[in-house]
Amino acid sequence: MATMQAVMCHGPEDYRLEEAEVPEPGPGEVLIKVEAVGICASDLKCYQGAPLFWGDEHRVGYCQPPVTPGHEFVGEVVALGEGAGHKYGLSVGDRAVSEQIVPCWDCRFCRHGEYWMCQTHDIYGFRQKTFGAMAEYMLFPAGALNYKVPKTIPVEHAAFIEPLACSIHAVQRGTIEFQDVVVIAGAGPLGLGMIAAARMKNPKLLIALDLNDDRLETAKLSGADLTFNPTKVDTVDEILKLTDGYGCDIYFEATGHPSAVADGLRMIRKLGTFVEFSVMREPVTVDWTIIGDTKELDVRGAHLSPHCYPVAIRMLEEGRLPMDRIVTHTLPLAEFQRGIDLVGAGTESIKVTLQP
Template identity: 65%
Template sequence: MSQIPETMQAVVCHGPGDYRLETRPVPRPGPGEVLVQVIAAGICAGDVKCFQGTPMFWGDVNRKAYAETDVIPGHEFVGRVVALGEGAGDLHGLAVGDVAVSEQIVPCGECRFCREGNYWMCQPHDLYGFHRVTQGSWAEYMVYPAKSRNYRLPEGMDPRHGVFVEPLGCSIHAVNRGNIGFNDVVVISGCGALGLGMVAAARMKNPAKLIALDLNPHRLELARRCGADIVMNPAETDVVQAIRDLTGGYGCDVYIEATGAGKSVEQGLLAIRKLGTFVEFSVFKDPVTVDWTIIGDSKELNIHGAHLSPNTYPHAIRMIAEGRLPMEDILTHSLPLSRFHEGIDIAADGRSSLKVILEPGGVA
């Protein structure tokens, strides 16, 4: 511990719209804990919406607050192990110097969901970057707790690319929830960073047709590079009719929603065939209203949610290491920690960015 500084720079959440760069003590790892020096930390749509005060995180008359104050944000990250608490090396299979990632949720291991093996739905639901007990990655150093689920990156993999393991893991889980078959026509709506990960993961399922939708032509081109057979821009094409035309009038078998826009939900319900599967992953800024008659009486749809990235990190690491995604085109912006406000603005705007990352070690 002698070479590790006493203090560090960290972004601290004091409430919606009130995030500040502060000097904080470098945490020291306790038994079973891992201290890492953060290499890169992502800014995702959820981080932006938390910063903006979205009710999902801060509550309203219908729901309790989820996010807490006095918390370092950041749940997408990769770090280099610099110290291990007692027993942590054996517990996590890590050594000082390893580059490692940690699943977004730190499960309690004791609630009903954890006991039944559904750890990603853990009732306390401590996620990095939202709760005080699981401080996040927008800092120079962070701790992986004793109950965290950690993975070492393979030699030869670009350490910065590890920042994309968490979002790609979420993408893989969403694709798995679609139960894609070989004869299926699959639609991925939204080709942001998560949507591109879904395209790449769905391609590995080898469906009959893989269709990607987005309003941004550059993102559609990246979707082709990730494995989409057909790309469509809803601003230029009646995608519901086009999907029906491609499927003999029936509609797609699987529709995965990854835009966070209510219009995409309605579009999917119209584009999907009877007895089809609709997967919802996005975090929405506002409530979305749809005609539930379509879901029930009209089409008898299978509606699946997708949350976090259970049991997908090894697959995500392999996909990145094998070069199945154009990572340098996905990691569009790299900023030092001091420019986190700028990073939030770029991610919120979305027109020029896919994945915005902070590099606490400093970038130009």
């Protein structure tokens, strides 16, 4: 059995580069040689020990160590299990990507077509059945949702398909109309993807908020009409002034910081729509009365990226995002710790990718 280098998560702040066996594809399975893998904010929060991944008094931790992280990836098909090529339209040598969740196809949600909410919920990089892409090779299990990726998209850009697809789904949850004033809080990878996707909906005004001016410049290149830095202006006041005191129609929270939730509730209009996507490190406390008795808001979650991978691939093909600005760092796999630290600091990077 051949071996490979792989990052292994053993627990919070306990990630190690180790030697592992190269998996062999069984029936319906696809083996890829990983070409690029992104480090997601959820990878960072898992590394930092967030309760969602490691559990608390209310829930069992989602992460199942030891496991190889990495759910934002692209790679070259090097082997196909029986029936896999015909099922997915893939051949050895193709570039391919797989949706981050491998559904069970048998639970209540999967049977109803809501596979992204699968009760078993095996997502690459966190579960024993779905080892991730921070390795030289990775396996797409039978039942995965796989797509061929054009080789015209650079590999470090193609690794952005997963976060971009998540952004697209979040924008779909917002149901943007032509005359809407839309605010997207956070101009990190997910927020920038939301800006580009929201631009395709052509709202009246598209506004980005972030603490980093460089990211706000990238937000403009992604399609934002206006940008505001909350450390320099009162963003709630600015939005109210732009809307005759009513507030924005739709607010997307993509910062992962509790203050952005509270600010969003203040700047959104009555009967507005609040879309929450972030993974929070700690519980968020807000005045719940605003949602009900004060404004009668629609509050919608957004999870994963159902049916959005083909759209994300097309957006990258069409050059709808300034990817050379978004992918700020490309590191070898051995420098995974530096990559995690860059994402954690958030001052020098937007999207960090590893190339095994």
